[in-house]
Amino acid sequence: MSHEIEIHADGTAAFVSANTPGWHRLGVVAPGPMTVPEALKLGQLADWNVRMEPLVAAVAGSKCLECSKPLGDKHDDMCVTGDHEGQDDSRIVDEHDTTHAVEVPNNRAVVRTHPVTGLPEVLSVGGLDYTPISNEEMGQTLQAILDQSGAIVDTAGSLRGGLDTFITARLPKGIMVGGADPVELNLAGFNYFRPGKSSEFLITPVRVVCANTQAAALYNFRSRYTVRHSPNAPQRIIEAREALKITFDYRDAFADEAEKMIKAELTIKEFERLCREIWPAPDPEANSAVKDRDDALTGTLMQIFKGETNENIKGKKTRGTHWSGYQTVVEYLDHHAPVRGEDADSGRIRAERALVGKARDTKELAFNLFQVA
Template sequence: MSAAIDELAPGTHAAIFARQDAWHRLGTTVTDAFTAQDALEKGHLGGWDVRKLPLTATEITEDGVTTVDVPDQFATVRTNPVTGTVEPLGVVGKSYRPIQNEAQIDLLDAIVDESGAHFETAGSIRGGKQTFVSMKMPRDILIGGKDAVNLYLIASTSHDGTAALRFVTAPVRVVCANTLMEAHRSATSTFSIRHTSGAAGRVQEARDALGMTFRYAEELETEANRMVDATITAGWFDQYIRDLYRVKPTDKFDDLGKGTRIALAQLRSLWENSLTLDGVRDTRWGAYNVFTEWVDHYSQIRIAGDKDAARAQRAVAHKGTVSLKRRAFDLALV
């Protein structure tokens, strides 16, 4: 399972995490929240000098070597901050303007003091083509008056021309390529910046993103609390998990595949017996949490060795798993 974290040199990865190691254990983990300068230095995101170089094509034949200029096309490159090597990132047009990692991090740094947020993760993926920086917001989403859900403001951009500088808000701790993808997919609001601007503009853009984050928090909290208030029956739960696995009403249990039969039986048992559901068991929020608990701790894993560790990795890094969790949330909505 690949995290796609950028390896700048053997054993040196462009990533930094606050307090908690990422599942892939790559990059640098610090014991407390880190600063913008830490992201640039310890996370190896500074000094890239992303720039455009004129693009040429070379043809080698029996008659010799021919070099042809490619009009209005450029290669984006960076200077590897560890080795000093110039490395290609992508191909862009003449209107493309690189946004340096320093600018991306400065945008979030502008709201650290006024929001109470702190840097949580930062890194580079896919050989430097994309970067991400996330901040943990000071206010958790409170479900049912007691169940706290962390919320993050995430800034990401590309250096290969495939994406703008984008802010999203999501309850996802971004640590790799797939968790970044899930944060983008699950976010209900986004804010993009397609060009650089002056200092005053950057601060205002960051504040706009902060406002977006708090609006998102309120919306998600409202949705989840509606799920807490919506009571369910055993029959509703059985239909819910059958819908998750796209089991048709006419399908008999004994005719289902072995894996599906095991999953449905385990989910029903967990709904009836899990102590973590006390107080919300007979609600749609409880049904959703049954599924996430099963995925994270009980679902089948077909590998030798530490199955718990492999299951934990799959829960955050496998595209199918994170998509299924989102589907479980959507199906539980009132």
């Protein structure tokens, strides 16, 4: 399914949203703001008890484990293993009779208690130093931030069969760009139960008019804090929480920089030059396909930059400014940049890419490039 929301055998979906359902129309719609515990419960993320268990492999041997008769021979008359229910009485030793459990060294199974069945379920495999961060731990950290900001939990859910979980919150006190353009901040926590993926928190400004995630960060500021799944993860979470509290001061700094960008004119020639720092021109010897893609890119960027989208913000002229140059890049990445995958997956791919993919880093680069000294 393109949404990749976890769907259980009983037909329920591991997703909850406040007030407004998700585009996929799955899960539960809460009637109003949620606390983190409420979101975890309604989104079926609570009480997973994610833990590490010994990992074993079923290995076939050459002899019956009970009577030691070799593969293909008959079991001893007294061998219970040879009593195959529902089979003939040939009592021939087969592979199942020789299979024994062998512990896998240096690896353990990442196991959860399934939220619907209550049975243990293997999510993935991790190394000896992998310590899962529970959804409750992520939620507690998020709640500690929300307690000071007045934010409300907006969505929570499970993706890819429980490998990824998320909690997002909207910060009610937004910022004003140009005194008129409302920009709110979104706080998102992502938890990953698979090797090589660190859990992370993101603080991103969002334009309310189109709900696009804009991960614009100031130079030397980061809106992303990763928490490695290791024995010292709880301490790392505390550090991330403190760091994210400090970044709330960044709203005013973002607004100040945006004001300067709106007031500064940007020529087409300068816009083209800055875009080339993001997307360098192809080599003159490049093949025609590469050049065609570059022509499509530059053509779309120019169309957006000159178009009505960047005409004004509630009556204030912004077209032809550094702000509209930055917004052109954002709009291209969110709505026009090609995606790989089926058409039905395009929306999900774009949304995910905007939050945690390369597009977010490109937006950061664009914000820095279009800033006014």
